[in-house]
Amino acid sequence: MNIYALSSGRGPSGIAIIRLSGKDTLKIAKLISKQNNLKPKEVNFCKFYNPTNDSLIDEGFLLLFLSPNSFTGDDLAEFHIHGSNAVITCFLRVLSMQVNSRLAEPGEFTKIAFQNNKIDLIEAESIGDLIHSETELQRQQAVKLVQGKASNYYNNLRKKLIKSLAYIEAKIDFAEDDLPDSIFKEVQKSIKEVHNDIKKILEDHKVGEKIRDGFRISIIGEVNAGKSSLLNLLSKRDVAIVSEEEGTTRDVIETYLNIDGYPVILADTAGIRDSNNEVEKKGILLAISKSKQADLNIVVVDNCSAQIDPKVKNLINENSIIILNKSDIDNKKNHNFKEALLVSVKHNKNIDQLIIKIKDKLSKKFVTTNDILVTRERHREKLGACLKEIDNFLAKDQTKDIEMAAEDLRLATRHLGGIVGKVDVEEILGSIFKDFCIGK
Numbered sequence: 001m002n003i004y005a006l007s008s009g010r011g012p013s014g015i016a017i018i019r020l021s022g023k024d025t026l027k028i029a030k031l032i033s034k035q036n037n038l039k040p041k042e043v044n045f046c047k048f049y050n051p052t053n054d055s056l057i058d059e060g061f062l063l064l065f066l067s068p069n070s071f072t073g074d075d076l077a078e079f080h081i082h083g084s085n086a087v088i089t090c091f092l093r094v095l096s097m098q099v100n101s102r103l104a105e106p107g108e109f110t111k112i113a114f115q116n117n118k119i120d121l122i123e124a125e126s127i128g129d130l131i132h133s134e135t136e137l138q139r140q141q142a143v144k145l146v147q148g149k150a151s152n153y154y155n156n157l158r159k160k161l162i163k164s165l166a167y168i169e170a171k172i173d174f175a176e177d178d179l180p181d182s183i184f185k186e187v188q189k190s191i192k193e194v195h196n197d198i199k200k201i202l203e204d205h206k207v208g209e210k211i212r213d214g215f216r217i218s219i220i221g222e223v224n225a226g227k228s229s230l231l232n233l234l235s236k237r238d239v240a241i242v243s244e245e246e247g248t249t250r251d252v253i254e255t256y257l258n259i260d261g262y263p264v265i266l267a268d269t270a271g272i273r274d275s276n277n278e279v280e281k282k283g284i285l286l287a288i289s290k291s292k293q294a295d296l297n298i299v300v301v302d303n304c305s306a307q308i309d310p311k312v313k314n315l316i317n318e319n320s321i322i323i324l325n326k327s328d329i330d331n332k333k334n335h336n337f338k339e340a341l342l343v344s345v346k347h348n349k350n351i352d353q354l355i356i357k358i359k360d361k362l363s364k365k366f367v368t369t370n371d372i373l374v375t376r377e378r379h380r381e382k383l384g385a386c387l388k389e390i391d392n393f394l395a396k397d398q399t400k401d402i403e404m405a406a407e408d409l410r411l412a413t414r415h416l417g418g419i420v421g422k423v424d425v426e427e428i429l430g431s432i433f434k435d436f437c438i439g440k
């Protein structure tokens with residue numbers, strides 16, 4: 001089957017790129033371009049025709065990559081045409097009429113690349129991450145993974161496990177022979193090293209996942225302190241209702257922000273106070289639970305209010321930034337919070353200082369010396385499962401329980417292999433590629 005899709009964004013734009021991959025690619029490319037001497041890996045300047053009525057569709061470039069030297073590993077053509085909706089639609093319609101050809105599913109080009117062993121699972125996932133990256137940090141992380149650094153690292157750990165397993169199996173198979181018992185010591189040493197490496201990767205404050213999914217920041221505080229006003233100001237649009245009425249916000253309102261490269265999910269919450277209203281009470285519980293899940297809390301205090309609700313005070317910890325809002329009103333109460341920032345959300349005063357503080361906190365909180373970052377829960381689960389089997393192995397007297405010890409290592413190897421896609425592939429394929437866009 002040949003698959004095709006628009007691989008660039010939807011027009012109108014200067015240029016659009018349509019990809020075609022599959023075993024009839026060359027035949028179709030020749031037919032549409034009316035050129036028999038298309039050169040692979042070179043820019044072929046062509047006119048493109050509709051073969052059914054010989055009418056001209058457009059003119060542009062054709063790039064040809066022959067199997068196995070293409071992204072998918074199959075023959076692949078890229079048609080660079082003018083990016084108008086009419087040209088794109090016409091071209092796609094012509095391709096749909098060619099033999100065994102259909103529109104690609106989301107991520108299908110990458111899926112075929114994986115199936116043809118051009119890339120492994122981590123690389124495939126990171127191509128998806130790179131396409132969806134919105135901030136500089138996300139781009140940097142994804143591009144590192146695309147280069148295969150993490151894949152190499154996991155493959156090397158896996159090789160180490162396999163080597164140890166081979167020794168243990170040799171000991172089982174050739175029990176009568178003179179394989180020295182020191183083999184167990186060597187295996188143990190090597191397995192302990194793998195154990196420590198994986199443990200170190202897992203103790204990373206989930207930085208990789210946070211860069212990929214976004215750091216969670218909650219805005220909390222008493223009613224009317226200016227929380228929703230702050231959300232609107234930071235997100236530069238009116239997301240939440242602002243009113244002088246107390247208890248305006250009830251639900252959690254989330255927006256996605258890019259704060260100087262840090263991907264952030266910012267949540268506005270209900271003001272915290274004693275309330276008899278059932279809906280408001282639910283909102284306050286939600287606010288408290290959001291604040292506990294957050295990587296960082298911005299606690300908004302009205303600088304004119306005399307006292308602060310103890311429930312708000314209780315939520316303040318080392319992950320909080322306290323702002324004293326409404327500095328424009330000359331009625332301050334001199335709350336003695338250390339390191340509190342005096343701001344006026346209404347007049348956009350000192351908000352730049354708040355942003356600097358947010359970045360500072362995030363960068364300090366999420367430093368990691370790890371070179372290999374876990375970017376997905378799927379990887380974390382596999383690493384955890386692998387570690388569990390290694391723990392089982394190390395807890396045994398391997399000289400006595402040798403069969404079971406070998407089984408522990410076999411399972412550990414399988415879990416680790418699952419990260420780069422060496423086993424259990426089918427069940428995870430669907431879930432990974434479904435999030436891609438069509439044409440990738």
Ligand SMILES: Nc1nc2c(ncn2[C@@H]2O[C@H](COP(=O)(O)OP(=O)(O)OP(=O)(O)O)[C@@H](O)[C@H]2O)c(=O)[nH]1
Pocket residue numbers: 222223224225226227228229230241242243244245246247248249250269270271272325326327328329343344345346347
């Ligand atoms: N003078 C002054 N008023 C402000 C400032 N920030 C917000 N306000 C006003 O304070 C009132 C409450 O603002 P909101 O943003 O709705 O406060 P909130 O904390 O979300 O309130 P709840 O949703 O009820 O908990 C509104 O009338 C805002 O215009 C400020 O810096 N100075």
Ligand SMILES: [Mg+2]
Pocket residue numbers: 227228229240241242248249268269271
């Ligand atoms: Mg509000």
